[in-house]
Amino acid sequence: MRRVNRFDQDLVRLSAALPRTPVDQGLKSLTRSANKGRLWFAVAALLACRKGPTRRAALRGVGAIAFASTSANLVGKNFFPRRRPAADLVPEHRRLTKRPTSSSFPSGHSASAVAFTTAVAMEYPMLAIAVAPLAAAVAYSRVHTGVHWPTDVAAGAAIGVGAAYATRHWWPLAAEGPGRTAHAADLPPLGDGAGLLVLVNPNSGVAGVDPTGEIAALWPDATIEHPRPGVDLIDQLSERLTAAPGEFKAVGVAGGDGTVAAVAAVAAEFQLPLLLIPAGTLNHFARDVGVETVHESVEAVRAGTGVQMDLAGVRITGSTGTTHRWFVNTASLGGYPEMVRLRERLEARNWPKWPAGALALIRTLRRAQPIRLELNGRAHLVWMLFVGNGTYAPKGFAPTQRPALDTGLLDVRYVRADLPYSRARFVLGTLTRTLATSHVYRQHDMPSLDVRLLDGYRRVATDGEVGPLGQRFEFRSRPRALSIYRS
Known part of the structure; x- marks a missing residue:
């Protein structure tokens, strides 16, 4: 000294x-x-x-x-x-x-x-x-x-x-670059938009900014559709494509993740490539795919370059029958839909994703009710269930990125409600980033998941959109179901 x-x-x-x-x-x-x-x-x-x-x-x-x-x-x-x-x-x-x-x-x-x-x-x-x-x-x-x-x-x-x-x-660095995929795709080049059907949602993204004019200027020969009030987007596009078989070579979408999921479902059903035009508020899917600007969309369409990626679907069985929904990002049961909505409101106020997610989690868990259900035939009591299209990172709470787009797997995460102080233990594990060793948190990668509720009906949320009431939910990964333009 x-x-x-x-x-x-x-x-x-x-x-x-x-x-x-x-x-x-x-x-x-x-x-x-x-x-x-x-x-x-x-x-x-x-x-x-x-x-x-x-x-x-x-x-x-x-x-x-x-x-x-x-x-x-x-x-x-x-x-x-x-x-x-x-x-x-x-x-x-x-x-x-x-x-x-x-x-x-x-x-x-x-x-x-x-x-x-x-x-x-x-x-x-x-x-x-x-x-x-x-x-x-x-x-x-x-x-x-x-x-x-x-x-x-x-x-x-x-x-x-x-x-x-x-x-x-507590806040891992985001990985640079888009999600990986081993499946490249040769797609039809559509320089001026001939053969392109684009759905534009003027209500997505920044209020008062309608991207229709910009899209019409970039692809003057494209056919532009807007959502019709009271009509389901999937039904609207399916009707348009069915009425003109062979006229369209690709479908495009300018909107948020909910709109993108609907158009992606149609693209998969009709086996047409999808053009992403980032115009939403958060654009999670566009960021994962690697199409974050309109300029990147233009270059990919002109060159006809793209990739194949997985989609996920859920078959919902309720008292009124059976329906099917595709999702490009995530689906959830329990308090997770409410947590996501609260987190995104905080993000809109410039909160970073992880702190916003932690606060939303605490508020949601305080009001949550446990769910009795079966997961692949085994009974569980859980607070919330998360299903991702593909495997997300990190493996703890608040997944923020999708390193690969073609794993053929679902990312299943849930919080157990059958252990003492499970909510407090989950929050503590989240704050200390020790969820991987916590008994109240479970994460699995699997190609399919069958969920059956044991006490009534609940709604599933897919890509931020709340779906119909159901008692049984059959989740499946659909490998290489979607072709998408990407440079």
Whole structure:
């Protein structure tokens, strides 16, 4: 420790020997602006104004600051008391008017600065290059103004890096690129849209923005349909295709995931390729497939390139008969539909997916009633049941991505209700990301699932759309059932 102290003192003297410049006042102002993380919260607010990786970087940065500040100020300073440098070690014009009185080790300012920058780098590396000089200036300002030793700053920086990486435990980084599939497809190129039937839902996406005009300009020879009030979308498109056999070579859709699921069902039934035109609010399916912009749709249709992917279907048997529904993303029973709706409302208010999902889960479980059912003939008591089209990641709560589109499997997840304190244990496992070892949570990958309710009827939700009441639900994966345009 004596060697460390001598090393610190030598570096402080070197800093103190620097000639007086206007930078001295700038560093004093900068170090004050970073008190309690105010500087970084302001930067985060600015970054959050733009959707995408910029907003994710801001939110991850704020989360990293919370970890770093707690670790440095509440833990480190209490366990490692250390005197701050004497005021007379630096020139008077550099000294802060109000010097901090807490332990010098570690530097909370440095911990927050490095935590924020490292977290930003995880989501948006180029943006971190712009933020890093500001973080370095904040860290050095603590030595320049004489309130920290250099090793305090180094320790704070190490805590900041660790805090940023800790956020990945609760909020994993999204994988780059679309879902994989081993089945390429040669599809008919439709440059100007001849032979293309497009369903446009003006109510999807941003309110007041109707993409019909843009689509008509991109594909002038395409036939454009709009949803008819009171008519099921699947019935509407099926009727249109049946009335003109051979006229259409592909069907397109501009809308949210619910609209996409309906049109995908028609495309699969008529064995026509699907053109995705992202125009919804969240566009989960388009993001998984790898068609996130209209430009990508245009290029794929012109080139006639595409892939084959799996669909999933559920056969619903109730008191009024049997119906069948396709789904491209997920289906669910129990409290899950309500949880998804609440989570998406929070996401629309700029909450990140994982925190929004956690809050929605807690609120839903408080009001949920357990469901008695049979899963493939075995009796269970569950709070909610989730069925995904394909295998999702991560395997714990709040699946966020689909690495592969052609697994031929369903992702089945449910929460047991037959164990003591099952809801509290599930929430605890979610918050600590230990669901994989929790007895109340189960996850299986399987090609089919038969569900029979033992106490009445319930509605199944598919791709965010609530379906009919049923007592038996037969879920099946349909390998390579859908061809879709993709570059």
